[in-house]
Amino acid sequence: xxxxxxxxxxxxxxxxxxxxxxxxxxxxxxxxxxxxxxxxxxxxxxxxxxxxxxxxxxxxxxxxxxxxxxxxxxxxxxxxxxxxxxxxxxxxxxxxxxxxxxxxxxxxxxxxxxxxxxxxxxxxxxxxxxxxxxxxxxxxxxxxxxxxxxxxxxxxxxxxxxxxxxxxxxxxxxxxxxxxxxxxxxxxxxxxxxxxxxxxxxxxxxxxxxxxxxxxxxxxxxxxxxxxxxxxxxxxxxxxxxxxxxxxxxxxxxxxxxxxxxxxxxxxxxxxxxxxxxxxxxxxxxxxxxxxxxxxxxxxxxxxxxxxxxxxxxxxxxxxxxxxxxxxxxxxxxxxxxx
Amino acid sequence: xxxxxxxxxxxxxxxxxxxxxxxxxxxxxxxxxxxxxxxxxxxxxxxxxxxxxxxxxxxxxxxxxxxxxxxxxxxxxxxxxxxxxxxxxxxxxxxxxxxxxxxxxxxxxxxxxxxxxxxxxxxxxxxxxxxxxxxxxxxxxxxxxxxxxxxxxxxxxxxxxxxxxxxxxxxxxxxxxxxxxxxxxxxxxxxxxxxxxxxxxxxxxxxxxxxxxxxxxxxxxxxxxxxxxxxxxxxxxxxxxxxxxxxxxxxxxxxxxxxxxxxxxxxxxxxxxxxxxxxxxxxxxxxxxxxxxxxxxxxxxxxxxxxxxxxxxxxxxxxxxxxxxxxxxxxxxxxxxxxxxxxxxxxxxxxxxxxxxxxxxxxxxxxxxxxxxxxxxx
Numbered sequence: 001x002x003x004x005x006x007x008x009x010x011x012x013x014x015x016x017x018x019x020x021x022x023x024x025x026x027x028x029x030x031x032x033x034x035x036x037x038x039x040x041x042x043x044x045x046x047x048x049x050x051x052x053x054x055x056x057x058x059x060x061x062x063x064x065x066x067x068x069x070x071x072x073x074x075x076x077x078x079x080x081x082x083x084x085x086x087x088x089x090x091x092x093x094x095x096x097x098x099x100x101x102x103x104x105x106x107x108x109x110x111x112x113x114x115x116x117x118x119x120x121x122x123x124x125x126x127x128x129x130x131x132x133x134x135x136x137x138x139x140x141x142x143x144x145x146x147x148x149x150x151x152x153x154x155x156x157x158x159x160x161x162x163x164x165x166x167x168x169x170x171x172x173x174x175x176x177x178x179x180x181x182x183x184x185x186x187x188x189x190x191x192x193x194x195x196x197x198x199x200x201x202x203x204x205x206x207x208x209x210x211x212x213x214x215x216x217x218x219x220x221x222x223x224x225x226x227x228x229x230x231x232x233x234x235x236x237x238x239x240x241x242x243x244x245x246x247x248x249x250x251x252x253x254x255x256x257x258x259x260x261x262x263x264x265x266x267x268x269x270x271x272x273x274x275x276x277x278x279x280x281x282x283x284x285x286x287x288x289x290x291x292x293x294x295x296x297x298x299x300x301x302x303x304x305x306x307x308x309x310x311x312x313x314x315x316x317x318x319x320x321x322x323x324x325x326x327x328x329x330x331x332x333x334x335x336x337x338x339x
Numbered sequence: 340x341x342x343x344x345x346x347x348x349x350x351x352x353x354x355x356x357x358x359x360x361x362x363x364x365x366x367x368x369x370x371x372x373x374x375x376x377x378x379x380x381x382x383x384x385x386x387x388x389x390x391x392x393x394x395x396x397x398x399x400x401x402x403x404x405x406x407x408x409x410x411x412x413x414x415x416x417x418x419x420x421x422x423x424x425x426x427x428x429x430x431x432x433x434x435x436x437x438x439x440x441x442x443x444x445x446x447x448x449x450x451x452x453x454x455x456x457x458x459x460x461x462x463x464x465x466x467x468x469x470x471x472x473x474x475x476x477x478x479x480x481x482x483x484x485x486x487x488x489x490x491x492x493x494x495x496x497x498x499x500x501x502x503x504x505x506x507x508x509x510x511x512x513x514x515x516x517x518x519x520x521x522x523x524x525x526x527x528x529x530x531x532x533x534x535x536x537x538x539x540x541x542x543x544x545x546x547x548x549x550x551x552x553x554x555x556x557x558x559x560x561x562x563x564x565x566x567x568x569x570x571x572x573x574x575x576x577x578x579x580x581x582x583x584x585x586x587x588x589x590x591x592x593x594x595x596x597x598x599x600x601x602x603x604x605x606x607x608x609x610x611x612x613x614x615x616x617x618x619x620x621x622x623x624x625x626x627x628x629x630x631x632x633x634x635x636x637x638x639x640x641x642x643x644x645x646x647x648x649x650x651x652x653x654x655x656x657x658x659x660x661x662x663x664x665x666x667x668x669x670x671x672x673x674x675x676x677x678x679x680x681x682x683x684x685x686x687x688x689x690x691x692x693x694x695x696x697x698x699x700x701x702x703x704x705x706x707x708x709x710x711x712x713x714x715x716x717x
Contacts, residue, residue, distance in 0.1 A: 038391075
């Protein structure tokens with residue numbers, strides 16, 4: 001203790017002061033180092049019910065945006081090579097407007113053949129008519145002679161036969177004409193069928209064929225539809241409601257819909273209809289291998305005009321519910337459980 | 340008079356430092372072991388604390404903790420969103436998977452799938468990059484403890500390719516998270532991506548994280564969710580406690596640490612009791628002399644109390660400083676990441692010190708109080 005002044009004791013004065021300083025520092029460290037266990041606000045807005053729905057009973061569901069007409073997978077009546085493509089994705093088409101043409105050379109060749117046959121039949125008709133008129137003039141001449149000795153009986157019979165033959169040749173030629181005409185019309189129909197037209201007015205959503213590709217009547221290569229189209233004005237949204245929640249759904253009420261990832265873009269969607277059939281849910285990952293046992297009621301709503309929604313997009317929806325209270329337990333099952 | 344007692348105490352340096360050592364040692368043992376114990380079992384709640392936005396956790400009724408869980412059908416999310424008082428609800432997937440590293444090693448990892456759009460469920464802070472890197476294709480974010488486990492040779496984890504369930508995963512960021520109890524590597528990714536990384540079972544949605552509307556309490560909303568959906572809903576605090584309880588019930592940790600704490604207490608009683616008794620016995624003549632000049636028993640009790648208080652205060656302070664130094668020194672070690680000293684623990688050890696001194700002081704005093712003033716002459 002020689003280091004210290006005479007009247008200062010290490011153990012009586014310095015040590016307690018050091019201890020005091022140390023404990024203050026320790027306390028400061030302990031309280032400054034306590035972990036932050038408080039909750040924080042999400043940085044991005046998650047989908048949420050707003051307005052009157054926020055405090056009242058509601059049903060939530062996820063849905064997919066689809067055209068009002070649903071998606072139409074355009075097929076081809078006949079198989080063949082695509083020779084011309086008349087539309088691009090995003091085009092608006094009118095009902096009956098050609099979408100794409102399938103190779104029609106074979107059908108056109110048949111049409112030419114049929115047209116030739118028609119011309120031939122017409123010529124044959126003319127020829128038969130001429131023969132008929134010659135025969136009938138000859139017969140009339142013989143008949144106009146009153147003197148039976150002037151013309152032999154056999155001459156008259158021959159002239160009568162010629163007249164009848166010319167008439168039947170004319171009939172045959174007429175029949176050939178209508179056969180050729182029928183064949184031409186059949187070729188025309190086929191040419192018409194080789195032009196694929198829009199079944200409704202709407203928007204082209206996808207084009208999966210290119211000129212030169214082969215289209216089969218049994219669907220396209222890789223299972224893709226050739227052309228997908230639909231009426232996108234207005235857009236509909238198909239919302240899946242868990243069958244357990246379906247009973248609470250207030251049918252006919254407006255739904256609050258927001259696209260995935262942009263929860264602040266909320267729109268009101270009008271009720272269109274509920275699908276009569278409750279189906280197994282599938283749309284979470286859209287993968288074919290996904291197995292699910294949840295069944296959902298699909299409810300269709302019409303979206304207002306907006307640029308924020310596209311066909312196939314996933315949305316979150318909130319719909320008002322019927323009652324405020326919790327679901328009443330099913331009495332009969334409880335009785336069974338007690339037994 | 341009390342100053343005399345202090346001088347009497349510090350006069351014998353050997354015994355004084357012996358007493359200090361005894362108290363400091365038991366304080367250190369009790370405080371440090373309790374701190375490690377509390378921090379260790381709180382690792383059971385790290386999954387809850389790593390998702391700072393969630394006020395209510397919704398799960399299947401049989402799920403117990405963040406890691407002991409059973410998946411629900413995907414429509415559970417919509418059912419939770421339908422409950423009044425729920426401001427928002429997002430899906431949360433937790434599952435284990437095997438990952439193959441670039442060097443071909445196989446490692447068990449925890450996959451956490453957070454909401455695609457909002458990234459709710461990610462730890463609040465990132466060590467490297469930002470949370471938004473998850474929007475890149477095949478991106479995962481690894482936790483900082485996982486970097487230590489998976490890349491032992493100090494490689495930069497960013498950009499490393501992993502293979503998960505035959506799928507490519509690229510580490511794009513490092514999250515600042517509290518390690519789990521088993522220090523398992525944790526990979527955060529988007530929910531839709533996590534579905535591909537976890538081998539397929541029918542139901543995958545393990546948790547729904549929910550926020551509470553203003554004016555509602557988390558407990559009230561949790562009750563309402565349970566009532567309306569039939570699922571289990573727990574508030575953040577309840578679920579954190581469930582994780583802690585699970586470790587307490589299923590491991591021998593509480594017993595082991597309990598034994599150490601009791602040992603610390605016993606060692607304290609033994610060392611301090613012995614030294615203090617010896618010290619009093621040595622000074623019995625002085626106490627006798629004091630009695631002879633008319634000092635009352637209560638004055639003597641006061642003197643001994645003052646001695647005990649000094650020893651206790653200084654010894655306790657040294658013990659607490661020791662613990663704080665220990666935690667501070669190891670705060671950089673990944674194993675001790677997030678360790679802190681709960682403010683209750685120093686108070687518990689203070690109470691233990693008071694009890695130790697009360698017991699030993701009382702034993703030592705008995706002889707003093709019975710001393711005849713005449714003993715000074717013997």
